[in-house]
Amino acid sequence: MGKKLGLFSAVSTGIGMIIATSCFISLASGASAVGVPFIAAIVIVCLLNMMAAASVAELNAIMPNLTGGLAQYMLAGLGPLVTIVTMTGGYIISNIFAAPAEGAMFANVMCEFIGHNIPPAVYSVSMTILLVLVNLRGVNMSAALQSVIAAFMVISLLFFGIAGVVGPGDGGVQQEAVLSADLGDILPLTATAFWLFIGSEFIVPLGKDMKNPKRNVPLSMFLCLGIMCVIQVLMVIGFWRYTPWNELGQADSPHILYAVNLLGGVGRYWIIIVAIFAAVSTQNSIIGCVSEICCGMAKIGLLPAVFQKKNRFGAPYVVILLMGGFTILIEATGLSTGSAVQFLILTSSLFWMLTYIVYHINVIVLRKRMRQVPRSFKTPFFPVLQIVGIVGTAYMMFHISTDPATRIRIFALSAVIFAALAIYAVIWVKCKLKVPVLKSAGVRQVMSMENPMYYYVRHNKNKPDSEKKLEICTKL
Amino acid sequence: MEFSRLEIITAEEKLPGLVECLSKPGFMQRLHKIGVSGITVSKVLGCGVQMGTSEYEPKENEIMQLLPKCLVMIVCESRMIDELLEVIKQELYTGHIGDGKIFISDVTNIVRIRTGEEGSAALNKSAVD
Numbered sequence A: 001m002g003k004k005l006g007l008f009s010a011v012s013t014g015i016g017m018i019i020a021t022s023c024f025i026s027l028a029s030g031a032s033a034v035g036v037p038f039i040a041a042i043v044i045v046c047l048l049n050m051m052a053a054a055s056v057a058e059l060n061a062i063m064p065n066l067t068g069g070l071a072q073y074m075l076a077g078l079g080p081l082v083t084i085v086t087m088t089g090g091y092i093i094s095n096i097f098a099a100p101a102e103g104a105m106f107a108n109v110m111c112e113f114i115g116h117n118i119p120p121a122v123y124s125v126s127m128t129i130l131l132v133l134v135n136l137r138g139v140n141m142s143a144a145l146q147s148v149i150a151a152f153m154v155i156s157l158l159f160f161g162i163a164g165v166v167g168p169g170d171g172g173v174q175q176e177a178v179l180s181a182d183l184g185d186i187l188p189l190t191a192t193a194f195w196l197f198i199g200s201e202f203i204v205p206l207g208k209d210m211k212n213p214k215r216n217v218p219l220s221m222f223l224c225l226g227i228m229c230v231i232q233v234l235m236v237i238g239f240w241r242y243t244p245w246n247e248l249g250q251a252d253s254p255h256i257l258y259a260v261n262l263l264g265g266v267g268r269y270w271i272i273i274v275a276i277f278a279a280v281s282t283q284n285s286i287i288g289c290v291s292e293i294c295c296g297m298a299k300i301g302l303l304p305a306v307f308q309k310k311n312r313f314g315a316p317y318v319v320i321l322l323m324g325g326f327t328i329l330i331e332a333t334g335l336s337t338g339s340a341v342q343f344l345i346l347t348s349s350l351f352w353m354l355t356y357i358v359y360h361i362n363v364i365v366l367r368k369r370m371r372q373v374p375r376s377f378k379t380p381f382f383p384v385l386q387i388v389g390i391v392g393t394a395y396m397m398f399h400i401s402t403d404p405a406t407r408i409r410i411f412a413l414s415a416v417i418f419a420a421l422a423i424y425a426v427i428w429v430k431c432k433l434k435v436p437v438l439k440s441a442g443v444r445q446v447m448s449m450e451n452p453m454y455y456y457v458r459h460n461k462n463k464p465d466s467e468k469k470l471e472i473c474t475k476l
Numbered sequence B: 001m002e003f004s005r006l007e008i009i010t011a012e013e014k015l016p017g018l019v020e021c022l023s024k025p026g027f028m029q030r031l032h033k034i035g036v037s038g039i040t041v042s043k044v045l046g047c048g049v050q051m052g053t054s055e056y057e058p059k060e061n062e063i064m065q066l067l068p069k070c071l072v073m074i075v076c077e078s079r080m081i082d083e084l085l086e087v088i089k090q091e092l093y094t095g096h097i098g099d100g101k102i103f104i105s106d107v108t109n110i111v112r113i114r115t116g117e118e119g120s121a122a123l124n125k126s127a128v129d
Helices: A007-018 A019-032 A038-062 A071-077 A081-112 A122-134 A139-166 A183-194 A199-210 A213-242 A245-250 A254-263 A263-301 A318-332 A338-368 A384-398 A404-433 A445-450 A455-461 A465-475 B010-022 B025-033 B080-094
Strands: B001-011 B040-046 B068-075 B099-109
Touching: A007 A019, A007 A213, A007 A263, A019 A038, A019 A081, A019 A183, A019 A213, A019 A245, A019 A254, A019 A263, A038 A071, A038 A183, A038 A199, A038 A213, A038 A338, A038 A384, A071 A199, A071 A263, A071 A338, A071 A445, A081 A122, A081 A263, A081 A318, A081 A338, A122 A263, A122 A318, A139 A213, A139 A263, A183 A338, A183 A384, A199 A263, A199 B099, A213 A245, A213 A254, A213 B001, A254 A338, A254 A404, A254 A445, A263 A318, A263 A384, A338 A384, A338 A404, A384 B040, A465 B040, B001 B080, B010 B068, B010 B080, B068 B080, B080 B099
Parallel strands: none
Antiparallel strands: B001 B068, B001 B099, B040 B068
16 A cells, blocks of 8 residues: 555545535525525534534544444444445445436536537546546545545635625626525425535545544544535525526526626636536545445455455455446436436435434444443534434435425335345345344454455365464465 | 553554654643653563454464563553543554553652652652753
8 A cells, every 4th residue: 555645635535525516406406495594504414414424433433444434333333234224225326326427417517518529428438437447546546636626626616605705796686695584494405405415424434544544534524524514605605696596496507507607608617627527526436435335345244255356456346347337337328317316316315314323323322332442533422413413314304305295206215225225134144144133243343354364264164274374374 | 649650561563653642742741741751662472361363263272372562661640640541542442452451550659770869750850960
């Protein structure tokens, strides 16, 4: 492994995962519904997600530097059934659809930038192939790329936000700042705002490659959530001053509309470049971090062992290639551009919320079970933040869509996915792992699973001890 | 004044991190203020309840396998012990077998042989220099 990642690279990865082109649509949708008061929903969700980040940081402090930390925390606290269902649903399935969606948005922006002579799928597939190759080269290269992209995006979006707030406001837009101040209208929009802040926990799997991870893992999660909150708040104020609410709500590319109103032609091309970077950055983070999580899950026996195979650069190439393959397949069929994918993304965000709730429960369980374990990070005011986080996130789950019919469809689909995952989990745990489905593994067992030799010695039981020890020494 | 001795047994590779953590400017100043003026490190061999078994092995060793460890000794005023313990525990904790143990015992007196100073005077820079 080469150079260790610093705080900047860690924050970049978090921001790269949080900023997605679909975020602009969520932001515009919420802002056009209630106006500037959408800021309240943004701040509430930012705080709720900081609570989730705090819980993840505490779990990371109990079990530091694990390859697929997120899955391993759950296995240690809540057992294999909960781990497989929440991790597979919340991260793997949701991201299998999020990655091609970002690819499709990249393709649309490229078409607007270059022209419609080339089919959109060519752009998205090319981007995915490039990112798969980058990720196959190992984490440091992708993190370096991420840092450059994230720095440009943050500076640009901060500029667009600040310019929208302090600019002359001569875009000819005269409109009410507040469309609704009713809490009954604002609070349900927290579910819309949730999409603006997901993904900071993807920093955790990078902990083993980080400088001073005890400090930098929690700090970078809070920093990227805070930075994103500032950007989103500034953008909402900018929307109010430069973009009519009704046009904002109906636009397919609200970010381009805002940038054109703010800076004219320059703004258009600038925001197109930002949108391209956002799409590239998000898909890069998804491929890189999901592959790390899958690798970690395979290590602890929750997925087939083939997922933990690594190439000479230390990249889990099987998962990277599979993720890339799925993404390219969906991009090539054009499915990712349809409204069905948007619906699936909303459904996936429901699983993501469930995952955050499970993190909070996990912290409560492990605080009780392992009270004396030294933690380099402890959530303050325990268990207040966990309880508030659970209640707040549950509220967002029940208001996943403001349209009742869509909400019921999402709940129904989620129930089907949940049931399918639960059946897979029960079969896998009973037949393959041969352990009780709800029994937690314990921290010691989870930590020992981290060692590659753990599997070697168990899969070579028939070899004599002397031969096994010799082979172990050779491998180590 | 009461003194305590901390004997920390841990893996050799953790020693640089521990020394770096104890050497942080703010922390070192506080240590100096209450009389911690140094540490003593020895390379030792030993094993704990796992008899030297590696974490990944399914069966525990039947015969003790002594592994290279380091023994770090720190003497400080007893009132500092809780803060010092917390910092050391957090630094050495990884969750894996082999993080080590900390033994705490009372020290009745300290004597600096060169000057004959005793107690906290023997821990701090000598007044006669």
